[in-house]
Amino acid sequence: MERRAKEMNTKAKGHTVTALNQSNYQVVSGSSGKVYRVWVGESATGKTVCKCNCRWGYYSGKHGNPVVCSHVLAVQQLLAGKKKVSAWSSQEQAKRQHRKMLDLSQGVTVTIR
Ligand SMILES: [Zn+2]
Numbered sequence: 001m002e003r004r005a006k007e008m009n010t011k012a013k014g015h016t017v018t019a020l021n022q023s024n025y026q027v028v029s030g031s032s033g034k035v036y037r038v039w040v041g042e043s044a045t046g047k048t049v050c051k052c053n054c055r056w057g058y059y060s061g062k063h064g065n066p067v068v069c070s071h072v073l074a075v076q077q078l079l080a081g082k083k084k085v086s087a088w089s090s091q092e093q094a095k096r097q098h099r100k101m102l103d104l105s106q107g108v109t110v111t112i113r
């Protein structure tokens with residue numbers, strides 16, 4: 001998971017995000033040029049929930065889990081504007097940053113500062 005969080009941070013920087021509307025985003029992969037769709041919404045408990053139609057997003061989302069992939073991370077970065085969005089492999093690591101946190105699950109926590 002440690003490696004995955006780092007990879008996501010690097011990959012997300014290479015993606016190009018276009019907002020289609022408030023909750024739908026188009027993400028063009030910086031490495032493959034493939035186009036993905038990311039949906040951002042809120043759960044009944046007010047938590048941020050994201051979905052992505054990439055392979056990783058499809059399989060993890062299938063089990064009802066919130067999805068965190070580099071595409072979702074890239075969208076979060078767009079939404080955060082000039083603030084910096086980073087993925088961490090553990091909540092403990094993320095908490096040490098003392099920033100606003102988005103727990104998007106699967107062992108990956110996203111901080112916004
Ligand atoms: Zn994805």
